[in-house]
Every structure is written in structure tokens, then in C-alpha cells.
Amino acid sequence: MVARGRYAKGVAKREEILQVALDVVAEVGYRKASNREIAARVGLTQPGLMHYFGSREELYMEVLRARDERDLGEFMDPDPSFAGFLSIIEHNVSVPGLVRLFVEFSAEATMVGHPAHEYFVERYAWARGVLTGVIDRAQKSGELGATLDPKIAVDIVLAAADGLQVQWLLDPEVDMVERLSRLWDGIRLASRRD
Amino acid sequence: MVARGRYAKGVAKREEILQVALDVVAEVGYRKASNREIAARVGLTQPGLMHYFGSREELYMEVLRARDERDLGEFMDPDPSFAGFLSIIEHNVSVPGLVRLFVEFSAEATMVGHPAHEYFVERYAWARGVLTGVIDRAQKSGELGATLDPKIAVDIVLAAADGLQVQWLLDPEVDMVERLSRLWDGIRLASRRD
Numbered sequence: 001m002v003a004r005g006r007y008a009k010g011v012a013k014r015e016e017i018l019q020v021a022l023d024v025v026a027e028v029g030y031r032k033a034s035n036r037e038i039a040a041r042v043g044l045t046q047p048g049l050m051h052y053f054g055s056r057e058e059l060y061m062e063v064l065r066a067r068d069e070r071d072l073g074e075f076m077d078p079d080p081s082f083a084g085f086l087s088i089i090e091h092n093v094s095v096p097g098l099v100r101l102f103v104e105f106s107a108e109a110t111m112v113g114h115p116a117h118e119y120f121v122e123r124y125a126w127a128r129g130v131l132t133g134v135i136d137r138a139q140k141s142g143e144l145g146a147t148l149d150p151k152i153a154v155d156i157v158l159a160a161a162d163g164l165q166v167q168w169l170l171d172p173e174v175d176m177v178e179r180l181s182r183l184w185d186g187i188r189l190a191s192r193r194d
Numbered sequence: 195m196v197a198r199g200r201y202a203k204g205v206a207k208r209e210e211i212l213q214v215a216l217d218v219v220a221e222v223g224y225r226k227a228s229n230r231e232i233a234a235r236v237g238l239t240q241p242g243l244m245h246y247f248g249s250r251e252e253l254y255m256e257v258l259r260a261r262d263e264r265d266l267g268e269f270m271d272p273d274p275s276f277a278g279f280l281s282i283i284e285h286n287v288s289v290p291g292l293v294r295l296f297v298e299f300s301a302e303a304t305m306v307g308h309p310a311h312e313y314f315v316e317r318y319a320w321a322r323g324v325l326t327g328v329i330d331r332a333q334k335s336g337e338l339g340a341t342l343d344p345k346i347a348v349d350i351v352l353a354a355a356d357g358l359q360v361q362w363l364l365d366p367e368v369d370m371v372e373r374l375s376r377l378w379d380g381i382r383l384a385s386r387r388d
Contacts, residue, residue: 029305031225100304107301110294110363111223121364152376155368156354159361163353169304170315174349182346189387190380 014052017042018063026097030060030104057115060105064123067098072130080133082184089161090177099165106162128154145191153187208246211236212257220291224254224298251309254299258317261292266324274327276378283355284371293359300356322348339385347381 020041024033035056039049053059075087092099109116131154138144144153160183164176214235218227229250233243247253269281286293303310325348332338338347354377358370 029302029308031302103304104298104301106360107298108223108225110297110360114223117364124361124364149376152373155358155361155373156377156380159355159357159373160350160353162357162360163355164349166300166304166356167318167349167353170311170318179346179349179353182343183350186350186380186384189384193383193387 010052013042014062017044017049017052017059018066021059022063022097022101025060025101030101030108055115057109060101061116061119063098064102064105064119068123068126076130079137080130082134082138085131085134085157086177086180089180092165093168093176096169100169103162103165103169124158127158131157144188145193148187148191153191157183157187204246207236208256211238211243211246211253212260215253216257216291216295219254219295219298224295224302249309251303254295255310255313257292258296258299258313262317262320270324273331274324276328276332279325279328279351280371280374283374286359287362287370290363294363297356297359297363318352321352325351338382339387342381342385347385351377351381 017038021033021038024037024041028037035046035049038059039046042049049059053062071088071091075084075091105116106120108114109120111117132150135144135148135150135153139146139148139150157180161176161180164174164179167174168176211232215227215232218231218235222231229240229243232253233240236243243253247256265282265285269278269285299310300314302308303314305311326344329338329342329344329347333340333342333344351374355370355374358368358373361368362370
């Protein structure tokens with residue numbers, strides 16, 4: 001029972017750290033979010049903080065993993081659709097700290113050898129898989145024409161969604177959901193014309 | 195003559211610093227590119243380096259300004275076209291250090307209050323202006339249908355180009371030029387169907 005209580009406390013502490021890390025990113029940006037600040041807010045020393053996650057990068061990968069898992073379950077389950085994808089984007093508008101974390105962290109991790117490089121390579125492969133499922137279903141239902149090359153469409157939708165995040169962070173008036181809906185309309189129209 | 199010689203030397207030194215800063219970003223990424231390393235490579239102290247640019251951010255804004263000016267002159271002059279835009283993207287493949295700098299620096303500068311925030315807000319307004327010109331000409335020539343909303347198309351092309359840079363940095367097999375050509379084909383087809 002004692003061990004169990006200690007384990008539960010450890011889990012709660014991890015959750016608390018993930019939340020605080022996200023708060024700090026939302027306030028000062030990813031680059032300036034320091035382990036010192038996060039440790040202070042959760043009442044730990046820096047080595048104490050690293051006991052939970054091993055490294056700064058591991059901590060932020062964990063934040064993003066938890067987000068993807070939740071988004072997938074909430075918006076893409078059981079049938080991934082473009083409407084579900086748009087719901088994720090719409091939800092993102094309410095969590096600018098997460099969007100900022102993703103944009104800054106992925107940018108930095110493009111560097112080969114970066115501790116999160118492999119994580120992002122795999123994360124993009126995963127996102128491509130999810131969107132390939134969306135397009136595959138839309139082609140089977142006839143919403144998209146059969147001549148559309150899914151690989152190209154997936155890369156473009158993913159790229160547009162990423163790029164719009166930067167535009168939106170710079171100018172919150174940019175409506176990511178509307179832009180992506182219009183892109184989807186265009187893909188639909190073009191897919192029936194080839 | 196002495197003053198003139200000193201001025202010319204100052205200009206040459208600035209050029210040298212810009213080039214070395216770019217080399218260092220290409221090697222270790224923007225985040226880890228330190229003033230110390232750059233100063234050492236150009237034979238200056240850190241305060242000596244800052245004498246030329248005032249701040250780390252000013253130095254990198256200058257690198258990007260010089261790039262945009264060159265690209266615009268080389269690929270978009272006198273008549274901005276989508277082919278010219280694709281030539282810039284194709285050129286980018288040969289300068290990954292610049293692409294990395296743009297991706298990392300713009301991500302970080304989305305934060306309000308960041309020293310380069312205003313620079314990127316203005317840079318996006320500028321890029322939108324250039325692309326609006328491209329689309330306007332294509333509509334006038336009949337390449338694009340008249341019902342296309344230029345504002346939406348501009349944001350999507352810009353976003354796709356930005357997002358593809360991240361995909362390409364993570365995986366150099368991603369062909370940015372081909373993806374953007376296909377996006378343009380799709381915009382063209384869709385613009386004639388509304």
C-alpha cells in the first residue's frame with residue numbers, strides 16, 4: 001500500500017510537471033522556458049525535476065505525446081475524417097502554448113543529432129499515416145476523386161497546417177480552420193478534374 | 195581616403211560576419227549558434243562582434259534581409275511569377291543553413307515581445323504582397339480562374355512552403371518544388387470550377 005501510494009504520487013507529480021512546463025512555454029516561449037523555472041514552480045530542485053524526465057527534451061516530448069494521444073482519441077476515433085482533423089485545429093486555437101511548443105521544438109529538432117530528432121521523424125510518419133487514412137476514406141466514399149495522389153495531398157495538408165500555425169502565432173486573426181477548409185475544398189474540386 | 199578605407203573594411207567585416215553566422219547555423223542549428231563561436235571565427239571579441247550588429251537577433255535579421263533582397267532580385271524581377279517562386283524554393287535546397295535559420299528563428303519570434311517579432315510580422319506581410327502579385331498576374335492572364343480568393347490562396351501557398359521546409363529538413367527526400375508545383379496545379383484546377 002505504501003509503495004502504491006508512492007507510485008500514485010509519482011504519477012501525479014509527473015502530470016503536474018507536464019502541466020507547469022506547458023504553462024511556462026505559453027508564458028515565455030519554448031526557448032526561454034528553463035528547467036530552473038519549472039522546478040521552482042513544482043517545488044523541486046533541478047536534479048529532482050530531471051529525476052522524473054531525464055532531460056528537458058524528454059519532458060517536452062512527453063507533453064506532445066500526451067497531446068497527440070488525447071487529440072486522436074477525442075477527434076479521430078473511431079473514424080478519422082477531415083472534419084475530425086479540423087476539430088483538432090480548432091481545439092489548437094484554445095491551446096496556444098501547445099502550438100508554440102510544437103512549432104519551436106520541431107524547428108529546433110530538424111537538426112540531425114538533436115535529442116528529439118527521431119521523435120519528430122516518427123511523429124511526422126505517424127501524422128502522415130493518420131492523414132493517409134482520412135484521404136483513403138474520402139476517396140472510397142467518393143468525396144475525393146480517385147486520381148488524386150494521396151501522398152502529395154497528405155504532405156500538402158500537413159505542411160499547410162504547420163505553416164498556418166506560424167502565421168496564426170504571429171497574427172491571431174489568421175483563421176486556420178477556415179484556410180484549411182478552403183484547401184480541402186480545393187483538393188476536392190481538383191481531384192475530380194484530372 | 196583613410197576614412198573611406200576604414201569604411202570599406204567595416205563593410206567587408208560585416209559581410210564576413212554574416213557569412214560566418216550562417217555557417218555556424220548550418221553546422222549546429224540556430225539555437226546553439228553562439229556569439230562566442232562566431233566572434234572567435236572572425237577574430238573578434240564578443241563585444242567587438244556586437245559593435246557591428248548590436249544584438250544576436252539583429253545579426254540574424256540582417257542575414258535574412260540580405261537573402262530576401264537577393265532572391266527577389268534574382269528570381270522575381272521584373273515580373274513575379276509562380277515559376278519564379280518555385281525557383282526560390284529550388285535555390286533553398288542548396289542553402290539548408292538559411293532554411294534552418296528561417297524555420298528556427300521565425301518559430302521563436304512568434305512570441306510577442308521577441309526582438310525579431312515585428313521583423314517577422316512585416317516579413318510575412320511582405321511575402322503575402324509578393325505572392326498576391328503572382329496570383330493577380332495569373333488571374334489576369336487567365337491561368338487562374340477569376341473566382342479564386344487571392345487572400346486564401348496566398349496564405350495557403352505561404353503556409354505550405356513553410357511547412358514543407360520543416361518536412362524537408364527532417365527528410366531531404368521530400369521534394370518541396372514538386373509538392374508546391376502540384377499545389378499550384380490543384381489551385382489552378384479548382385479556380386476554374388467554383
